[in-house]
Amino acid sequence: MHASPDLPDGWRLETLCEIDGTNAELLRRADAGEPEGLALRSDVQSAGRGRRGRVWNSPNGNLYFSVLVKAEPSVAGQIGFAGALALLEAIEAVVGRPLPELRCKWPNDLLLQRRKVAGLLLELAPKRGQVVLGMGVNLVPMDVVDAVYPVGSLAEFSIAPQELALNVCVAFARWLETWRMMGFAPLRRAWLERAHGLGEVATVRLVNEEFEGTFKGLSEDGSLLLDQGGEGVKSVSAGEVFFGVGV
Ligand code: BTN
Numbered sequence: 254m255h256a257s258p259d260l261p262d263g264w265r266l267e268t269l270c271e272i273d274g275t276n277a278e279l280l281r282r283a284d285a286g287e288p289e290g291l292a293l294r295s296d297v298q299s300a301g302r303g304r305r306g307r308v309w310n311s312p313n314g315n316l317y318f319s320v321l322v323k324a325e326p327s328v329a330g331q332i333g334f335a336g337a338l339a340l341l342e343a344i345e346a347v348v349g350r351p352l353p354e355l356r357c358k359w360p361n362d363l364l365l366q367r368r369k370v371a372g373l374l375l376e377l378a379p380k381r382g383q384v385v386l387g388m389g390v391n392l393v394p395m396d397v398v399d400a401v402y403p404v405g406s407l408a409e410f411s412i413a414p415q416e417l418a419l420n421v422c423v424a425f426a427r428w429l430e431t432w433r434m435m436g437f438a439p440l441r442r443a444w445l446e447r448a449h450g451l452g453e454v455a456t457v458r459l460v461n462e463e464f465e466g467t468f469k470g471l472s473e474d475g476s477l478l479l480d481q482g483g484e485g486v487k488s489v490s491a492g493e494v495f496f497g498v499g500v
Contacts, residue, residue: 261426273300275319276387283378292320314393335428343420356449368405450496458493
């Protein structure tokens with residue numbers, strides 16, 4: 254049993270039973286004038302969104318969580334790294350020990366033993382220069398047959414969604430402050446320490462293109478660096494990344 258942390262000053266966490274999506278609801282709230290620092294959690298989502306227009310399957314028992322943050326659109330992508338680091342820390346805080354097998358996968362996923370257990374989705378709320386960062390975390394076993402990546406869950410740790418949400422708020426507020434005070438460098442460093450696939454061959458899929466290279470690291474703004482041997486190092490700012498053979 255772990256004591257639930259208090260929310261950082263200025264943060265609010267609202268819990269809903271059901272909503273179309275916590276990202277969709279926060280975007281509506283942002284549009285209506287909500288300031289930074291509101292986090293929403295829902296037990297269930299009826300129309301959860303994944304990246305690239307995919308559906309995010311959202312049954313009861315998992316974490317569906319979004320937070321509203323003030324950020325310039327040009328650097329909004331870096332918020333995703335703050336979110337992934339916060340989520341990783343929050344999971345370890347709730348479990349009560351380090352989980353070295355829990356890794357960050359570029360750009361915005363968490364893997365446990367090479368299976369995707371969490372995905373993050375950033376969406377712009379342009380009216381007031383805000384972004385919504387959403388997180389979906391599989392806390393119960395998930396039976397997804399047509400997933401793009403192998404799917405896993407954190408079910409073995411029996412994590413309660415509300416306790417995880419509170420811990421995410423605390424850790425995220427800390428990473429956000431670090432980012433604002435010190436820039437992206439500390440996030441980049443921390444993320445690389447927990448990165449999945451460094452030194453491995455990665456296949457990157459874009460809409461009309463696919464290429465390979467060795468995953469060498471992150472650029473100073475968070476792009477993926479792929480060493481393509483004689484062709485040099487390619488910097489990738491968006492795309493789907495697959496590691497391992499047979500992808
Ligand atoms: C991905 O494709 O990996 C990103 C998935 C993001 C899912 C979360 S669940 C909470 C929030 N609300 C949504 O509709 N999507 C995000």
